[in-house]
Amino acid sequence: MTTDGRDAGDLRVLVTGAGGRMGREVIEAASAREDTAVVAAVNRTETEPVGSVEVADAARLPDLLSETDPDVLVDFTGPKSAVSYAEAAAGAGVAVVTGTTGFDDDGIGRLHAASSSVPLLKAANFARGVAALRRAVREAVAAVPGYDIELTETHHNGKRDAPSGTAKTLLGDVESVRDGLDRRVHGREGDAPREEGEIGVHARRAGDVTGEHEVLLAGNRETLQLTHRAGDRGVFAEGALDAAAWLSGRDAGWYDFDDVLDE
Numbered sequence: 001m002t003t004d005g006r007d008a009g010d011l012r013v014l015v016t017g018a019g020g021r022m023g024r025e026v027i028e029a030a031s032a033r034e035d036t037a038v039v040a041a042v043n044r045t046e047t048e049p050v051g052s053v054e055v056a057d058a059a060r061l062p063d064l065l066s067e068t069d070p071d072v073l074v075d076f077t078g079p080k081s082a083v084s085y086a087e088a089a090a091g092a093g094v095a096v097v098t099g100t101t102g103f104d105d106d107g108i109g110r111l112h113a114a115s116s117s118v119p120l121l122k123a124a125n126f127a128r129g130v131a132a133l134r135r136a137v138r139e140a141v142a143a144v145p146g147y148d149i150e151l152t153e154t155h156h157n158g159k160r161d162a163p164s165g166t167a168k169t170l171l172g173d174v175e176s177v178r179d180g181l182d183r184r185v186h187g188r189e190g191d192a193p194r195e196e197g198e199i200g201v202h203a204r205r206a207g208d209v210t211g212e213h214e215v216l217l218a219g220n221r222e223t224l225q226l227t228h229r230a231g232d233r234g235v236f237a238e239g240a241l242d243a244a245a246w247l248s249g250r251d252a253g254w255y256d257f258d259d260v261l262d263e
């Protein structure tokens with residue numbers, strides 16, 4: 001038993017972005033788990049404790065990585081910070097789970113480089129229903145060749161990146177099973193009839209919507225809509241912690257949420 005009453009075999013997580021919507025959710029979900037301990041939490045700007053967890057200045061991350069001996073750093077921040085946090089974790093030999101979205105190619109390359117020394121799991125969406133949606137979309141697109149495809153995602157008005165990371169993942173899924181889709185059309189305006197090879201992409205931002213993704217397939221006098229709605233952020237936090245528990249102790253390398261679900 002440790003001094004905080006947790007078992008010595010518990011999963012030890014360090015949470016970045018602890019003042020953000022997801023960081024707070026991860027701390028709350030971890031604190032409610034008997035087998036998980038939040039050994040440190042950091043945020044860029046000064047942040048009140050989250051429950052009983054003190055939040056340190058993110059500049060202290062390198063020290064905290066060595067002082068608190070975490071198994072996994074769990075990150076939901078922004079694309080620049082996520083890369084530098086992952087690199088700090090890799091330098092300290094600590095595994096990384098990141099749910100951050102909006103990376104550019106350089107960021108993805110640097111995450112891959114970090115994954116050569118520690119296990120790193122990146123997923124744009126930690127909801128199990130989205131994993132099921134991805135499978136359903138691949139199957140449906142393959143089953144209705146030639147149907148028009150439009151993707152719509154809806155999120156709260158605080159979301160920065162568009163389209164969402166999940167939307168980009170779904171677009172990759174569609175394109176992986178349908179040849180000839182060579183143009184993502186982000187909204188339409190003016191004289192803009194639909195053309196062969198297009199996939200329409202629509203990002204809506206409104207109120208406090210947690211996250212919705214819909215793939216619409218239409219043709220041959222019928223429509224098929226495949227939709228996922230997240231009820232609250234707890235679903236993402238629980239998935240990320242399940243991923244962290246799965247990742248802890250694995251070999252260095254690049255992993256995604258499907259690896260967790262496939263086992």
Ligand SMILES: NC(=O)C1=CN([C@@H]2O[C@H](COP(=O)(O)OP(=O)(O)OC[C@H]3O[C@@H](n4cnc5c(N)ncnc54)[C@H](OP(=O)(O)O)[C@@H]3O)[C@@H](O)[C@H]2O)C=CC1
Nearest residue numbers: 017020021022044045077078081099100101124125126236
């Ligand atoms: N994979 C998944 O299942 C999910 C992924 N996400 C993704 O997680 C990320 C965070 O989302 P959310 O919690 O809603 O966002 P918030 O804006 O609520 O929180 C962002 C957090 O990241 C920190 N941050 C942002 N930019 C920087 C930076 N440049 N340097 C240091 N810290 C930074 C913020 O710090 P500060 O407080 O100082 O601003 C804050 O703590 C997004 O990319 C989002 O798309 C969200 C939900 C689910």
Ligand SMILES: O=C(O)C1=N[C@H](C(=O)O)C[C@H](O)C1
Nearest residue numbers: 101124125159164165166211
């Ligand atoms: O920013 C969010 O809130 C979310 N972001 C993720 C994304 O970009 O796909 C996942 C989820 O939809 C919530």
